[in-house]
Amino acid sequence: MDYLLGGSLGGLIAIVFAIPAIILEIKQHGEAVDAPLVVDARKVFGRKFARQEAFLVGLLIHVIFGFLFGLIYIVFVVRGWLFVTHAPYTFLSLLVYAVLSWMVAGVIIYPALGMGLFARREGTRVWLETIASHLILGVALWLLVQYFQPPFFLIPT
Numbered sequence: 001m002d003y004l005l006g007g008s009l010g011g012l013i014a015i016v017f018a019i020p021a022i023i024l025e026i027k028q029h030g031e032a033v034d035a036p037l038v039v040d041a042r043k044v045f046g047r048k049f050a051r052q053e054a055f056l057v058g059l060l061i062h063v064i065f066g067f068l069f070g071l072i073y074i075v076f077v078v079r080g081w082l083f084v085t086h087a088p089y090t091f092l093s094l095l096v097y098a099v100l101s102w103m104v105a106g107v108i109i110y111p112a113l114g115m116g117l118f119a120r121r122e123g124t125r126v127w128l129e130t131i132a133s134h135l136i137l138g139v140a141l142w143l144l145v146q147y148f149q150p151p152f153f154l155i156p157t
Contacts, residue, residue, distance in 0.1 A: 002074050006141075010070020013140040014063045017133070025055050038062050039122050039129060044113050061113075062133070065105065069137050073097055089145045098138030102131045 021038040041057040042049055049057055075081075076097065077088040085093040106118035106127065118127040 002078065003071055005070075006074035007067045007071035009141060009144050010073075010137060011063055011067035013070075013137055013144070014066025017136055017140070018059055018062055021055075022059070025052075039115075039119055039126055041113070041115065042122060044115065046114055065109075065133075066137055069098075069101055069134070070141060072101070073141065089142070091139075091142050094138040094142045095135070098134040099131075102134040105134070106130065 018038050038055065039058045039061065041061055042054045044057060073094070082088055082093050082097075084096045087093050110119040110130075111117055115121050119130060120126060
């Protein structure tokens, strides 16, 4: 249950933080140049996308990353793999996890999607957007866990 809850919270956070980009895209009728926190995936696996498709694919990638962010953090907690802080659900552990997840996404996932190292093919400052996105996910997940403290988030002993 904790896995589904962690993934759902990560996905929910990603959707909430994508709202400004969605509103900008709607207001500019699909012609927004650079949506905040959502990477425009102009080309994935060698397939080029039209402007509106690129935004939707980028939004889908953003939400999937959010879901995986929450899910994998719970895996690290349950398995006791928080090797830097050894303290689950703390601000520092989520910040360290956010930076490490950004590095994994930038070095493995984005190149696998054909977007280049840290998605540099999508723009020169995309690396900054992606690290901001991961840090926001980490802080927001920490805030949600602190606020709700549901019994599903039990610290393993």
